Amino acid sequence: MAVNFRHDVERVLEEAKEQKKPVILDFSAAPM
Amino acid sequence: MWPDERVSTFVAENFIPARVHVKDDAADFQKYGALYSAQWTPTVLALDSAGIERHRLEGFLPADDFLAQLILGRARIAFQEQKWEDAAKLFRRVYEELPDTDTAPEALYWTGVTRYKDTGDATALKETARAFTSRYKDTTWAKKASIWA
Numbered sequence: 001m002a003v004n005f006r007h008d009v010e011r012v013l014e015e016a017k018e019q020k021k022p023v024i025l026d027f028s029a030a031p032m
Numbered sequence: 033m034w035p036d037e038r039v040s041t042f043v044a045e046n047f048i049p050a051r052v053h054v055k056d057d058a059a060d061f062q063k064y065g066a067l068y069s070a071q072w073t074p075t076v077l078a079l080d081s082a083g084i085e086r087h088r089l090e091g092f093l094p095a096d097d098f099l100a101q102l103i104l105g106r107a108r109i110a111f112q113e114q115k116w117e118d119a120a121k122l123f124r125r126v127y128e129e130l131p132d133t134d135t136a137p138e139a140l141y142w143t144g145v146t147r148y149k150d151t152g153d154a155t156a157l158k159e160t161a162r163a164f165t166s167r168y169k170d171t172t173w174a175k176k177a178s179i180w181a
Contacts, residue, residue: 001040005051009060012050013083020081022109024047024102026034027065029054029073 033074036095039102046106047078078105086112100126100135107142116150137168141177154180 005026006012016023033039043049052061054073064070068077068085078087087105089098107122123146126139144160147153157180164174165181 003034003040003043003049005049007057009050009064012048016048016081022047022081023079024043024049025077025079026051027070027073027075028051032056
């Protein structure tokens with residue numbers, strides 16, 4: 001199972017507040 | 033790091049995962065890199081639900097060590113929220129399931145702190161200091177706990 005990363009960070013941060021759920025934010029240079 | 037199934041499962045159960053890629057998300061990489069002072073890749077941040085950084089990992093780690101760091105990050109968030117039982121459970125998980133990782137002694141230290149914060153009983157700190165006499169003796173965390181003996 002791959003991690004389903006999202007790239008809409010602003011929306012993720014909004015949802016985190018709404019859902020009271022933590023966020024993992026990955027700054028990456030790995031090939032996509 | 034990320035393809036490990038234990039990692040992906042833990043992330044799915046505990047976080048909303050987001051990524052900014054240095055090339056493919058260049059504008060957001062610059063924006064959030066400045067916001068969170070992330071100047072190197074990989075940098076992985078555990079943010080609480082308010083978007084406040086609670087734990088940081090810079091650089092690659094093998095899967096066991098990476099998973100230990102993720103669990104520690106989630107535990108630190110529970111700690112900040114004063115959810116002592118949740119935090120203690122997560123800290124314990126690090127040194128019980130991943131005892132050979134560099135993160136394990138840090139987790140043992142914070143288990144003691146969490147138990148003390150929860151109960152106000154300094155015995156928790158003394159027991160933690162004692163635990164460091166039989167494991168992880170040569171670590172910074174053993175030195176930090178030694179004051180509790």
